[in-house]
Each structure stands twice: as structure tokens, then as C-alpha cells.
Amino acid sequence: MNVEDLVLVSVDDHLIEPRDAFTPHMPAAFKDRAPRMERRGQKDVWLIEGRAFGTVGLNAVAGRPREEYGMEPTSHDHMRRGCYDIHARVDDMNANGVLGSICFPTLPGFAGARFATLPDKEYALALIRAYNDWHIHEWCGAHPGRFIPLPILPLWSPEACAQEVRRLALLGAHAVTFPDNPTKMGLPSIHSPDWDPLWRACADNKVVICCHIGTGATAEHASSESPIEAWIITMPMSIANSAADWLYAPMWKKFPSLRMALSEGGIGWIPYFLERADFAHSHHGAWTNFDFGKDKPSDVFKRHIITCFIDDNFGAKNLADVGEDMVTWECDFPHSDSTWPDSPEYLWRSLRDLSRSQIDKITHLNAMREFSYDPFSLLGRENCTVGALREKAIHITTTPTQGLGGAKPLAGTARPITSGDINRMFAAAE
């Protein structure tokens, strides 16, 4: 086996909503209130109910030289076409040898919170459904077999969430995005029975709850003077608190087939985390009253929680301790941590010492099983490998384009760029 033989399914990428995503899918009553894009000087903003949102292209820097990764694209003009154009996206996937992809939303926030917190709930529901219909029919639907749909939810109502999950399951959606810690947006905790209708709908329809980093618990900036690389390091592991919280949540006993995914969480810290969890339970279980039955906490994790990684040699080296049946891979296209367009080569460095069976599980079989995703029957396995896909993309240029433009974190100095610089850049872009 070599790098061309890999079959790659990425469980965490990002889409940038194109200009015409919403209007065609809004119901007649709300058609004139669809989000629309407006030019403001050098940038585009989305307008929703009169309010402007500037994050039209959050960190969508794929295709730039690394010197320009810190700049924030504030218009589609500042981005590689594959960020927002589905056909160009598939070309970019092919060029990187990537077969399948789960795409998180941008304008709604990774977990859809921006739409879910709009005050007019009838309008919010229409908007959420419009996004989902666009996402399923136009984004994922344009290239059958290449995407695992990831709808957003009307988070204010678990019953409405359940209804939307059931509606979309009929359209083939087996994943949904959900905040890693809903209490951070004033919703009931994952320990509340309020969410049972949603968990039930997910379990009944084999829908995975995908919790992306930054959707509840956030990677905190240590200080405004801290070099930004320090913060970048900590982003994936910032989901550890939520991972512990889900481990102790009550839905696993009630809905034994339910699954959740720690999207962009990394894997190398998981063996430590699981040993620590088992220590905590064996050391403190006598006073905490938490009953795992015959299980250890690590058993619950390995049964229900899907992990993923971008580039993680240490995690791959310790695959047995991570749990080889629930590890998946992600590309994170078009964000700055992505290994695009060299993902197969990065990945191969982590995987080449594993068995063929382990490599296949991590690169695609685990994701295909857990997300009920079957591209082979549609496309033929022989057409799904890195080698076959790259063959289809020999006309695609992946060399970096300079000067794509956008907001700059800091002008005219060579001192380290800090958390404060980045936060100021984003505040100005909003």
C-alpha cells in the first residue's frame, strides 16, 4: 500500500455560503427577509434583519501563501473559489485526493447558533430550513457520493430539533451540528432530560451529533499580549472539558446507539484523558454517586464518541489506546490548520507504520460506518482513491496565490502577532 491507495473521508471541513444560498429556499412569506450580501468598501457583509455580519469567510485561507494565512478574508473575492463554489470545491477535494467531506457552516456559526438565537423564532426556523435545504440539495446534492450532509438545528426547541432531524433523515442526513456545551448560549445542559426528543430522533435515524471546537467551551486567549501561536496550539484540546461533560451525560444509557463527534478535537491527548477518567472514577466513585454500571468511563467514550485529527503522529502511534474503531480523519479545508493540498502526504507520515486494516478504518471505514455514508456503491471504490481522484484534477492549480487580500492582523511591524492583534482584526472585520 502507498499514498495513492488511501481513501480519504474528511469529517470536518467548512463551507462559505455563496451569495445566492438563502433566497431561493426561503418560504414565500419570508422571501424578502432572506440574508443578503452587501458590499461595504473593500468588504462584503451579510445582512440579516438589518444587522450586518462581517464574517463572510472566517479563516478561509486555503490557497494563499502561508505568509498571508493571518489575514481575514472579508469578501468572496479574497478567497479561493473552492471555498464557496461547490464545483470548484470538488475540484479542490480531487486535487487533494479527498473523497468525502462533512462541511460545517460559516454564517450561521459552526453550530448554527447565530440563526437559532434570532428573536423571531418563526423566521429563524424558516432561515434554518432554508440553509439546510440549500446545504442538502445544492451543496451536497451537486455531487452525489461526495458529501455527508450536516444540517443546523432550531436549538431553542428540542422538539423542533427532533422534527428537523427526522425531516432531514428522510433526505439522507446522518449528522447534525450541535454546540459542545449548550449552556454557554443559555440552553439546558446536556444533562437535562429536555433534550431527550433530539437524542431520540438522532438515535432512531442514525444521526451523529457533531460538536465542533469553539461552539460552547472556547479556547481562551491567555492574554492580549500572548503570541497567537500559543492560542493556535490549544484550540483542539479546548474541547476536553466538553468531552468529559459528554462522557458523564445521561443519553448513552437511554439511547445506546447514539453517537457524538468531537470535531477538530485531535486524538493524541485522548489516551491520557481516558486513563485520567478511569482514575477519577475509581478514585472518587465512592462519593460522587455516578454509576457507570459494569463500564469504565473509557468504555463509554470508546463506544459513543467519535474522534478525528488533522495531523497527529503521536495519536496514530498510540492508536490502540485511542481506540481504533472510532478515530476518523479531517482536512479542515479551507481553514488555516488544513494540510490541503498535501493531506495524503501528511497523513501517510502518521499512518505508514499501521496495518492496512487500521489505515482503512481511520481514513474512511470508521467514518463510512458511523455516518452511514456509502460512496463506493455509487462511485465504485476504484474511483475513490487518492490516486484516482488526483488523476481527475491534473488541470487544477494548487500553487498559492499571493495578494488575495482581506483584513490584516497588524501593519508594518515584525514583532510577534498577538491574541490582541487577532481579536482587534476580527472586531474591525465585524
Added chain:
Amino acid sequence: MNVEDLVLVSVDDHLIEPRDAFTPHMPAAFKDRAPRMERRGQKDVWLIEGRAFGTVGLNAVAGRPREEYGMEPTSHDHMRRGCYDIHARVDDMNANGVLGSICFPTLPGFAGARFATLPDKEYALALIRAYNDWHIHEWCGAHPGRFIPLPILPLWSPEACAQEVRRLALLGAHAVTFPDNPTKMGLPSIHSPDWDPLWRACADNKVVICCHIGTGATAEHASSESPIEAWIITMPMSIANSAADWLYAPMWKKFPSLRMALSEGGIGWIPYFLERADFAHSHHGAWTNFDFGKDKPSDVFKRHIITCFIDDNFGAKNLADVGEDMVTWECDFPHSDSTWPDSPEYLWRSLRDLSRSQIDKITHLNAMREFSYDPFSLLGRENCTVGALREKAIHITTTPTQGLGGAKPLAGTARPITSGDINRMFAAAE
């Protein structure tokens, strides 16, 4: 080699201040303002400038049955004597085969912040010095060769900190406690040159900056309904953000011999963290302007940052990736995560597959070198082993004592104890 042959130096334990700690060491002008203990119903409180502090024995639960670990001792009567009595403490160390110990303070907070934030700075300095003098002369001094002193600092003034470090270095102090993120208490960040006088004093006098978990960045409770075990799991790793911040701080270039310690941070997540740091730097270095020179971030970590663990098989198994020269061990006596009185047996399970040289480094040689601690010349190495120390403690009873009392997290129910329960218990105890 077997378990009796281990030599154990613990770099993270906790002392509970005895009733008479402060008054004898306060200068004449402040003698009548020394903190004093007052009985209030079933509990004792410390009175400082008329204000009562109820955490007289934070989590000092050693010697209880595990069923009572969740109860908060609110009086010396609720604790095993070794928590606050130095002679009983050494007996308890002997019974556990522990030779040396670094003891963090309780009333001042782990990093001395409670004293440092008192408004009258002249009084605060007197109090800080009184604590330090008591700590060095009466606590550590009572049993020469058994303790590594850990003074607290007048954190509001880096110059005063430097002066205190120099004063105490003459008395043999080679460690100091410092918040892992001083911005959380309104002080300059570790990136500010304001701290240079302190770093210089530490470097000149071989003084290690010890940052205990919870002294700046804190392990957040996911929600008030979250089972408390979930929070316990995440405590050590909660220092990861600060670890990244220190990695990018400017003192290492200015003071190349300087060291800091991630106290109670664990080790099993470190290899992932270091790989992630090197990835972040190689992937983003082109735009972040941070110059590591010829080093990778992981090189800086392994040279300057001391790690420690209580019980961490996975970390020990991956010692080469953690960096075997800067790993140390901790007992965490008398807190609830401690493995007392079976620490040698716990530790042996993690270490038995390592080489003699690796075991000696982790259990004592790294700590002795980094903290300038030389018990062997004073006590004779043959008297410092687990076997020799336990021999001296055959009269010490370590079987748990029931009903020691204290505040209860929750009365009369068998539901899992939550973060909310624990926070309410502590709020009531204050």
C-alpha cells in the same frame, strides 16, 4: 529493583497552616494584625483584617474513607494531623515512603494571591514574609533534608518579588509559587518586561517558578448540572493554555537557565501538546513573526519546563516523547487525588517497565537537580528509600478514619453529585 528501592521526591503537596503559624513571625508593628483562627459553630475560620476565610483545610481529606472524600474539612479537627502538624506530616510521608516534598500553601492560595491582593501593601508584605519565615524555619526547618521550601511572593511588585526571592535564596529556597497566568488577577502578562527583575532573581539563584493548576487559568465547570467527576478529570490538563503561553514567553531567551514547573499538570497529554506546538509553528510561523531561532517549540519546552504526575501510566509509557529529563513525580498529599498511603505501589505500576536510570530520574534525580535539593548528603541515600522510610513508620496507622466531619456536598440523595453541589458547598463553607 523493586518497590522498596524507590526514592520518592514529591514536587506537589499541600500544607494546612496551623493555628500559630503567623503571629510569632509578624513584625512588632503588625503583630496584632496577624491572621488568627476563630471558632464559628462547627467550623474554624481565619480572620484577616476583620474578614473571615473559611477554607482552612481546602480538600485536605487524606486519611478518610473514600466515601467521605467529597466533604470539605472546615476545621483542623476534621483533618488528619499530618495535614497541619509538621512532625505528623513527616510520619505520614514515611508511611508512604516519601523522602522529599514541596508544600503549596492553603490560606494564602496556591500562588499567594490572597495575601498579595490585600490593599495595605506594607501589611501584605509583612504577612507574606511571616508566612515565608514560618514555612522555611518551622515547617521545612523542623526536619532538615525532607522539604524543598516554596515561598510566596509580593506579586504586586516584580522588584519586591525579586528582593524576596534573593532574601529566601540565602535561606535555601530554590522554588517559588507563582500564578500560571498573572493577568487573571490584573497583573502584567508573562510577556511583559515588567517581570524581568523577578526572572533575573530566579535565574541568578536557581529558583524554579512553580505554577500550580488553578492559580490563573481554571478548570471550568461545564455546567452546574455536570457530574463532578467530569470536572475532576479535566483539572490537570486545564493548565495546557498556560503551558502554551509560557512556551511563547520572552524570558527563556533573556535568562537561559530559568525553569518553570507545571505543578499538578500531569504528563500523558504533553507529547500531543508538543507535536501540536511544532505543527502550529511550522504551519503558521510564516505569518506569526515568532522567532524560535534554531529551536522548535518542543525544544524550548523540554529545556525549561518541568512536568509532574500523580498516576499516569500512559505518560510513563511514552516517556521518550515527554522528555525524560524534566519529568518529576508528585504525591498531592493531603488532597483527594493523592495516592497516599499507597503511592509507591501506584507508581511502580507505571514505572516497572522503565530502566533503572529512567526510574531514578523520574522519582528523584530530576527533582533533586532542578530544585537544588540534596537530601542524600544529609541523610544518607540508604536511609531515603521507600523501604527504609516505611521501616521508620511501622507505628503509624494509615487505615481510614470514618466520620472526621466537615461540610457535605449534598444531603440525603443518591443522585450524582454535581459541580453545582460542590460550588454550593464551598460557597457555604466560606
